Amino acid sequence: MLRAxxxxxxxxxxxxxxxxxxxxxxxxxxDHLFYPSQLKVPxxxxxxxxxxxxDPTPEEFESYELNREKVILGKRRAIIFIGxxxxxxxxxxxxxxxxxxxxxxxxx
Amino acid sequence: MLLTxxxxxxxxxxxxxxxxxxxxxxxxxxxxxxxxxxxGVLAGLMASLVMARSxxxxxxxxxxxxxxxxxxxxxxxVYLALLCIGVLALRESSSHTLLMGVLMVTAVAVAVSRExxxxxxxxxxFQQNDEVRSSLYSGSLIGLGIGASAGALLYYALCxxxxxxxxxxxxLLLTVVAGAMxxxxxxxxxxxxxxxxxxxxDSSDWLPEDSVAGQLLYAMLGYEATPAPAQLWAYSGAxxxxxxxxxxxxxxxxxxx
Numbered sequence: 623m624l625r626a627x628x629x630x631x632x633x634x635x636x637x638x639x640x641x642x643x644x645x646x647x648x649x650x651x652x653d654h655l656f657y658p659s660q661l662k663v664p665x666x667x668x669x670x671x672x673x674x675x676x677d678p679t680p681e682e683f684e685s686y687e688l689n690r691e692k693v694i695l696g697k698r699r700a701i702i703f704i705g706x707x708x709x710x711x712x713x714x715x716x717x718x719x720x721x722x723x724x725x726x727x728x729x730x
Numbered sequence: 731m732l733l734t735x736x737x738x739x740x741x742x743x744x745x746x747x748x749x750x751x752x753x754x755x756x757x758x759x760x761x762x763x764x765x766x767x768x769x770g771v772l773a774g775l776m777a778s779l780v781m782a783r784s785x786x787x788x789x790x791x792x793x794x795x796x797x798x799x800x801x802x803x804x805x806x807x808v809y810l811a812l813l814c815i816g817v818l819a820l821r822e823s824s825s826h827t828l829l830m831g832v833l834m835v836t837a838v839a840v841a842v843s844r845e846x847x848x849x850x851x852x853x854x855x856f857q858q859n860d861e862v863r864s865s866l867y868s869g870s871l872i873g874l875g876i877g878a879s880a881g882a883l884l885y886y887a888l889c890x891x892x893x894x895x896x897x898x899x900x901x902l903l904l905t906v907v908a909g910a911m912x913x914x915x916x917x918x919x920x921x922x923x924x925x926x927x928x929x930x931x932d933s934s935d936w937l938p939e940d941s942v943a944g945q946l947l948y949a950m951l952g953y954e955a956t957p958a959p960a961q962l963w964a965y966s967g968a969x970x971x972x973x974x975x976x977x978x979x980x981x982x983x984x985x986x987x
Contacts, residue, residue: 644923668927679855682848686939689929689956690921692797693851695786701794703923718855720734 644670644703649683649725651675651694654716656725665709665729671702681723685714688727705729731862735869736876738852742845743877744949746774749808749841751881752903753834755888756819759896762826770835774842781843782850795922802922804844805915811837812908813972816901820979905972910952912968916961917954925960932956 645664649671650657663669675681678696685691688707694700707729716723750767757764781788789797811833818830849870856866888896888903919925934955938944947953954961 668923680851681855682852686934686955689917689954689958692921693785693789693848695789695851696855698786698789699794700789700797703795703921703927705927708929717738718734718852 644668646670646672649673651677651681651716651723653677654681654719654722656714656716656723659725661725661727663704663707663727663729666706668703668705671704672699673702674699680718682717683714684717685712685727687712688714690714691717731856732865732869732872735852735866736873739849739870739873740877741873741945741949742849743874744880744946746838746841746845747877747881748884748903748950749907750838751885752888752900752907753815753838755885755896756815756900756904757834758885758889759893759900760819760826762831766831766835767838770838771842773835774839775846777839777843778846778850781847782854785847785851792922795924798918798922799924801844802915802918804840805911805918808837808840809908809911809915809968811840812904812911813975816904816908816972816976817979819897819901820976820983822983901976905969905976906951908972909965909969910950913952913954913957913961913965916964917958920958920960925964926958928958928960929956930959930962 645667647661647663647669649661651673654677663671673683673692673694675694675696675698680693680695682691682693683700683702688704690702690704692700692702704727707727709729712727712729714725714727750771754764754767757767785797788800792799815830815833815837818827818833853866853870856862859866888900890896891899916925920927932955937947937953937955939948939953939955944953944955952965957965
């Protein structure tokens with residue numbers, strides 16, 4: 623029982639430590655396009671994607687490969703935690719404007 | 731634009747429609763009124779309008795992951811409601827009680843509000859735009875039509891089954907849909923960094939999520955081509971819990987009669 627409590631506490635401290643130094647990657651939505659459309663991200667580590675939607679309209683960040691889906695309202699910012707990713711290329715798109723809003727994430 | 735609208739609205743409608751048809755078939759089989767479910771749909775639509783308006787503020791809560799936490803808790807509520815509905819359905823004496831009605835309306839309303847919210851946000855993004863408005867509306871209507879038809883098809887198929895098998899099928903579907911809720915909820919918690927990420931497997935080569943089969947499986951089972959291990963644990967736990975509670979209840983009711 624005591625060991626479980628100690629393990630749990632250590633785990634909590636560890637995850638708190640991880641939380642503090644997660645790398646942040648920035649992505650901007652403007653005129654229904656992603657900037658940059660090619661995004662370099664760290665492989666094998668969880669990171670924080672900060673999406674800044676500068677359009678007045680909502681957009682949905684979506685990626686089947688990344689297993690992520692989040693609506694970002696007009697003129698708002700949102701945070702999406704992604705990873706750890708194996709090195710590779712992961713496409714993403716804006717579900718509300720799938721023809722124009724497209725990008726790829728390169729994990730390396 | 732037309733096709734995008736069809737796909738977005740269909741995806742959302744399909745999930746809610748399947749849940750509603752299973753509950754409606756259960757209600758039909760028990761000889762109860764299905765009007766309550768209609769109230770659930772109406773309440774859900776109204777709630778989704780409010781949610782669509784306040785999603786910006788909700789998103790900024792909890793250090794920017796308020797949206798995930800909020801939606802995950804909605805999924806949790808639907809899971810619990812379905813679990814209780816399953817149990818009550820197996821107890822002859824309680825299948826017509828007020829509690830059963832309340833649970834069904836809650837499950838439908840919450841499911842509809844969650845799906846409707848996204849549709850309203852999508853429509854709100856383009857309705858000011860004169861060029862695309864007509865394709866936006868016609869696409870959305872087509873999506874709604876296809877989703878509702880799929881739901882109706884499932885409802886009549888379930889009603890056509892012999893009662894004994896229909897009942898079992900409904901309980902099975904309830905368990906599967908409830909499991910999908912937890913799968914989605916845990917996925918949202920991974921996205922919010924409340925659960926660890928990672929990839930348990932990758933089946934996107936032989937069953938891509940954006941294929942028709944993948945979308946159907948997503949709506950019904952919550953299929954994901956690259957689930958996180960934490961999602962699988964949560965899903966197995968949720969399905970196992972519901973299946974064992976239902977089996978236990980089923981045995982109890984059989985030995986009582």
